[in-house]
Amino acid sequence: MTDDLGLFADEPEERRHRAPDPERFRRRKRRRLVTALAGLFVLVLVGVGVLYGASQIMQIGAYDDFDGEGSGDVVIEVKPGDTVSAIGRTLAQHGVVASSKAFTKAAEENRRINSIQPGYYLMRNQMSGEAAVAHILSPKAKVGRVDIRGGMRLEDQLAPDGGHTPGILTRLAEATCVGENPTCTTPEEMHHVAATADLESLGVPDWAIEDASKAEPKRRLEGLIMPGVYDVKPGESAENVLRDVVNRSAAALEAAGLPQRAEGTGHTPYELLIIASIVQSEAIEKDFPQVARVIENRLTHPVMELKMDSTINYPLDKPSLLTRPEDRQRPGPYNTYLNYGLPPTPISTASKEALAAAEKPAEGNWRFFVKCYPDGTSCFADTLEQHEAYIDEARARGAF
Incomplete structure (x- = not known):
């Protein structure tokens, strides 16, 4: 038979006969309380998680949406590479739609949504997702877009009907003016900045700054804005618009091969741009290389002027290639009937094709x-006699 004291044989004698410790009892009680509270907290967390999950399951497919076509004007930007979801988030951030889901859900059944191009769009406040999709796909939504083509000039030109054809600077100014109560840059402000702003700060390429600085102020940027489509931010200042356009044009000129194209041609990059602008203004594309050769042959002839009608009409802001005798006798730096060599600046925008012809x-x-x-096809002659015969043929055909 085992002695009861054997169970505690290993404990010290004083511990077996020690009186109960009140402090030790309180510590045990506190530990039990803390453990119970921790368990209760875990149960509460689990319960909240279960309730949240259930609410999410019950709300699958639910999203905020406005009703109707909306009101007012809101300009938003679609950036290159934006997905439909990214466009939806932009619209939601600007208060156009109540949630990005309202837009993306409405767009699911419309394949045209993937055709949205980067740029600026005039939307309304608080549109339903369906209305926002329909509106952004409509032609009237796209704003601020300026299509600059080869042969265009900075200044407005006289139209055959006596009116005016807007030049590049006027078109850029008009693109800032959209909506019911727009904040616009005026053509006058655009012309002022073009004539006075620091060329380097505007982004003019280094190789063009010296020559452009010598030009008449309003013609400094001529030829330095490449053909292309430009997205102008509505309400933007004239200086910011021009800085963006000139910087993008500088990149386009570099992509077109300048200044490297000029190497081995006997011309500076700026001179090559002047030649390309005359080629662009004088001919249709298929005749560019031949016209460039005529210019080159005249420039290298010891006593021959260029005699290009496009340069005569340039300071007169006329698009016509026909000139009047009195205009051909008018002195000036762009009169290539009276002066030898090239005019001081380009006379229009020049395309990549015109630049290639000027180079080769x-x-x-x-x-x-x-x-x-x-x-518009031209006839080319080695001699004045041949040339006069072609003029007679052109008149007989009604070519001019």
């Missing part, structure tokens, strides 16, 4: 050309 003209001895067919 077609082989030939031509020194004369005239538009001799109604479609």
Whole structure:
């Protein structure tokens, strides 16, 4: 039979006969209380999680949405690479739609949604997702877009009907003006900045700054804005618009090969741009290389002026290639009937094709050309006699 004291045989004698410790009892009680509270807290967390999960399951497919077509004006930007979800988030951030889900859900059944291009869009406040999708896909939503084509000029030009055809600077100013109560940059402000702003700060390429600085102020940027589509932010200042456009044009000029194209041509990059602008203004694309050769042959001839009608009409803001005798006798830096060599600046925007022709003209001895067919095709001649015969043919065809 085992002695009861054997169970505690290993404990010290004083511990077996020690009186109960009140402090030790209180510590045990506190530990039990803390453990119970921790368990209760875990149970509460689990319960909250279960309730939240259930609420989410019950609300699958639910999202905030406005009703109707909305009101007012809101300009938003679609950036390159934006997905439909990204566009929806932009619309929600600007208060156009109540939630990005309202837009993306409405767009699911419309394949055209993937055709949205980068740029600026005029939307309304508080549109339903369905209304926002329909509106952003409509032609009237796209704003601030300016299409600059080869041969365009900075200044407005006289139209055959006596009116004016807006030039590049006026078009850029007009693009800032959209909506019911727009904040606009005026053509006058755009012209002022073009004539006075620091060329380097505007983004003019280094190789063009010296020559452009010598030009008449209102013609400093001529030829330095490349053909292309430009998205102008509505309400933007004239300086910011021009800085953006000139910087993008500088990148386009570099992509087109300047200044490297000029190497080995005998011309500076700026001179090559001037030649390309004359080529662009004088001919249709298929004749660019031959016209470039005529220019080159005349420039290298010891006693021959360029005699390009496009340069005569340039300071007169006329688009026509026909000139009047009195205009050909008017002194000035762009009169290539009276002056030898190139004019001081380009006379229009020049396309990549015109630049390529200026760099590598077609082989030939031509020194004369005239538009001799109604479609604009030119006839090229080595001698004045041939040239005069082509002029007679052109008149007989009604080419001019």
